[in-house]
Amino acid sequence: MTIMLIDSASLWYRAYYGMPDTLLSPKGEPINAVKGFIDMTARLINHYNPDRFALCLDGDWRPSWRVELFAEYKSNRLDEAGEEEEEPDLLTPQVPVILDLFEALGFEIIGADDYEADDVIATLARRERGPVRIVTGDRDLFQLVDDSSDIKVVYLAKGISAHDLVDKKWIASKYQIPGERYGLFAMIRGDASDGLPGIKGIGEKGAAEIAKVFSSMDEVIDAAQNSHEALKESHRKKILADLKYAKVAAKLTSCADDLRLPKVTFEIPSAIKDLDEVTDVATEYGLTTSLERLKAALRWQ
Template sequence: MLMIVDAPGLWFRSFYGVPSSVRAPDGTPVNAVRGFIDGLATLIRARRPSELVCAEDLDWRPQWRVDLLPTYKTHRVATDGEEEAPDELGPQVDVIREVLTAYGIPMIGSAGYEADDVLCTLAARAKGPVDVVTGDRDLFQLVDDEAQVKVVYLGRGISKAEAFDAAAVKERFGVDPSRYVDYAVLRGDPSDGLPGVKGIGEKTAARLINLYADWNSLVQSSPFAHTARIRTALAEAADYLKAAPTVVRTVADVPLPEVDGTLPDAPADPQALDALSERWGLASPLTRLAGAIAETKAV
């Protein structure tokens, strides 16, 4: 089984979930680094993958998405135009990259695309079961029972991760995964700058989607098919409804290098890993990661 991980989601979650008092021997914060490594170990033990690949953002807010929907992630833009993030996180992300490289766990991205698109492309390429590990609800669109793709959702934390197949998505949200993009567009998502359609919440969105076979049928339906309130709301959101589905839908064919995600029998660069362990005080989490990988490979 291939496990693909939303790396930015995991290091943000680790930064805020592990106390900032967790520091390297020289006093530098390493809470995100330790949380990320421990998170991988926990996920490996729980899911037992044979392959592991991390996906990163090489463009966290692609211009082509902004051109379609100017509000996309606007509230997360810092004064320098980059993604707003705590000052103490950036240097830790560099350490995470170094640790993954030294261990032999690939992390890949694609210019002009987000980690979500990388995850989608990796899942589309896979020829066996796939676990997509993320805390981003939009990735429920990737769930596909026939292709054996599940989303391992971190909404309640890494130790309480939930694996979603199509039935679980339907039970939680009232729609099939194939219609999750439509659901997200109607409902909206303030965390991504998606306003949604005024007055349409989760229950109404699910009801409308299940009334119509596809998106065009819903938005182009007879004006008499909806209540006056919904007719007005859809009409007022017409421009948004044209653009948003493309913004929300992940891309399944982004340019990616061929990558071997086989769990390593041993670190790719033991000396570099030892140096990183000593420099940043990572002996315990790296021992736990090694143990998780060894247990998984022994099964």
């Protein structure tokens, strides 16, 4: 029984930027993110036919425990007052509509205090049996790919129509590394979108060279400290110069997969949970056509 885990924020951002903001409700309110989210969900369900489904949320987009490990974590997303940069004005009011609508439809929505959606997804991917399809536009989740457990990432960087289904072979081909070592590769390379510099001066090519030889950051640090013959001298010096980051990188960038999440089935409902609420939302926001597409994908009468 395939479970589809949605990185919800990633999906609604892509819906928002992928649909024209001229899409309005009967009252003139923007609905491009809502409509796009519904339509993208319908297409994903049509394509992958999952039996179970969950919308995964950030309980905290910048968890305190990660900031304690590395103060610069996602600091690039803070405004001058040290607060989270606001979402685009036209997106913010659409998020509650998406969540309320999918709750009324009967889908599970799950998050955890002081953890990111990535951590929720990692915990569910580890816990749930059966094929797992993780829907995201975020490369961070490539670290969860596991062919033996049939965990793959539906990667939306190029949109729904041209999405990639990421497995170990895809990772190996894309980055020239063993498919199971994406996590280590990413720790060394860094990720500017999360304010993570990686090991300064090594870059993507150097990170791939290191990940071909070593399987963990502990091994890399040990190799640098003991002048391992397989580690370039230039890389060794850069690792030792950035040892503070290197020592916290694994805990900082690895998805936490041991959260205490509620035990629910995540089964897709066979009919709308709250028909009156869904009807009201569809009428108020002009979403009838999109909801009909979703109902057709779900084979609801």
